[in-house]
Amino acid sequence: MSVSDQAPIGVLVMSYGTPESLEGVEAYYTHIRRGHPPTDEQLEDLTSRYRAIVGGVFPLRENTNRQVEALQRRLDELAGQGRYVCYQGLKHAAPFIEDGIEAMSRDGIERAVGIVLTPQYSSMSVGGYLKRAREAAERHNVAFAGVEKYHLHPVLIEALAERVTAGLDKAGVSADDGLVLFSAHSLPARILEMNDPYQDQLLETSKAVAEAAGISRWQFTWQSAGQTGQPWLGPDIVETLNGLAKENVKFVLVTPVGFVSDHLEVLYDIDIEAKRHASELGLALDRIQMLNDDPKYMQALADSVIGAAGRYDEKADAAGASGV
Ligand SMILES: CC1=C(CCC(=O)O)c2cc3nc(cc4[nH]c(cc5[nH]c(cc1n2)c(C)c5CCC(=O)O)c(CCC(=O)O)c4C)C(CCC(=O)O)=C3C
Ligand SMILES: [Fe+2]
Structure with missing residues (x-):
């Protein structure tokens, strides 16, 4: 195995994203609406739903952070420390999908795997995340392999x-x-x-x-x-x-x-x-209680990430076999 085969693989963990505070709801909603600000009434409607669940404090972000930390630990256990490095990429909030890829590129990552925190594929959900990630990866010269689904893991x-x-x-x-x-x-x-x-x-x-x-x-x-x-x-x-x-x-x-x-x-x-x-x-x-950072869910994610990264090894083997 060459040295580059041991190089860390970046894992872009993607999710919908949530505002960081009640004040951040307007910018978040504007992003969901592709740059069109919501009316006062729409904004009040969404803000009041957040108020009803979080009472002004925002635990939702921390929840995602915990999931990504737990996935990182699981990957370290399965593949050894340093083999995979997780980054977050959110669809409608910072750090955006593009920010995650940029951070990888800054850190010298050359190969990435992307996975979304939802198990089923739709062109309007996971397809959209992967398209943005792939485009950003191309711009930064990072190879990218996306996990499309894990709904029957x-x-x-x-x-x-x-x-x-x-x-x-x-x-x-x-x-x-x-x-x-x-x-x-x-x-x-x-x-x-x-x-x-x-x-x-x-x-x-x-x-x-x-x-x-x-x-x-x-x-x-x-x-x-x-x-x-x-x-x-x-x-x-x-x-x-x-x-x-x-x-x-x-x-x-x-x-x-x-x-x-x-x-x-x-x-x-x-x-x-x-x-x-x-x-x-x-x-x-x-x-039911949501999965959040359930160890079995982390196992399913880690296994899917490692499976997608395996495509890089296959390519390396094929290249080695044909003497390229
Ligand atoms: C398929 C799907 C998932 C599951 C897959 C995945 O996870 O990706 C998902 C998840 C989520 N959706 C979320 C929030 C919102 N989605 C909205 C609007 C929309 N969702 C859509 C689709 C989906 N959404 C669509 C087609 C729209 C219309 C606008 C558009 O075409 O994009 C709006 C706007 C106002 C409203 O309609 O309520 C909000 C606030 C949050 C985070 C909430 C939090 O902060 O905890 C999460 C996890
Ligand atoms: Fe949504």
Whole structure:
């Protein structure tokens, strides 16, 4: 093995990003809206949702920091200290995806792997992250290998199944009495015409978790759809809960499978909004604990990163074999 094969590989850990303070919500929202500032009403609406979950202090960033530190430790354990070096790259906040690649380049990193903190691929989610990362990497002459998905990684499925079982146990409900409601962030319905794998992968994750946890009663629903005037994928969780109440379901365990962390779409959209709606319907609603820095989740991420980095070794082997 040549010296360069031992050189550290940069790991760009990407996520949606969250503001650093309530004052930072406007700049964050403007970035999400591709540079168009929100109206006062839109800004107040989003700020009040953050106020409701974090009460003015911002724990959300620290949560991501902890995940990246835990992934770094796991990679060190699996591959040896110094083999992988993690950097953050956020979609809508600093350090942006491009900042992460730039930092790698400054540190002399020549090869990078990118992974997103969401398990399923959509051209509108993971595809967008990887495109930005790849373009930045090209500008900086850093080789880049992206992880597109890990939605059926056996250790991820195990981690989610454990949390489903724990959620049902906590409620004192057997696997057959409660209904497990898998959920994920909706996207504009036009992704269906684009043959996007998002919906299929979400259903594959849900089915695998249900099987691993021995659950027979489960459904999948969308949540957190945007208001863009165009149709988004449905049914939304509110409609789904209405239907379940009519079927006399008494307990629902919401299991977000497209999210891995405690953030706004979970702490507000499920814990406050969906819960309030469920209670109006006389339906008990609880949610699984999010994975955050769960050791099994870290294992699934580390394994996916090492798998993607393996593509560099294959290339090196092929080059060696052909004498290039
Ligand atoms: C697929 C998907 C994921 C899951 C995959 C992934 O993780 O990437 C995700 C995650 C997240 N979305 C988040 C926050 C927001 N998303 C918004 C708006 C939008 N999301 C979209 C899609 C997704 N979003 C889309 C198509 C829009 C419309 C505008 C656009 O085309 O981009 C808005 C604007 C206002 C609103 O509509 O509420 C906010 C505040 C936070 C962080 C919250 C925190 O701070 O904890 C997280 C993890
Ligand atoms: Fe979002």
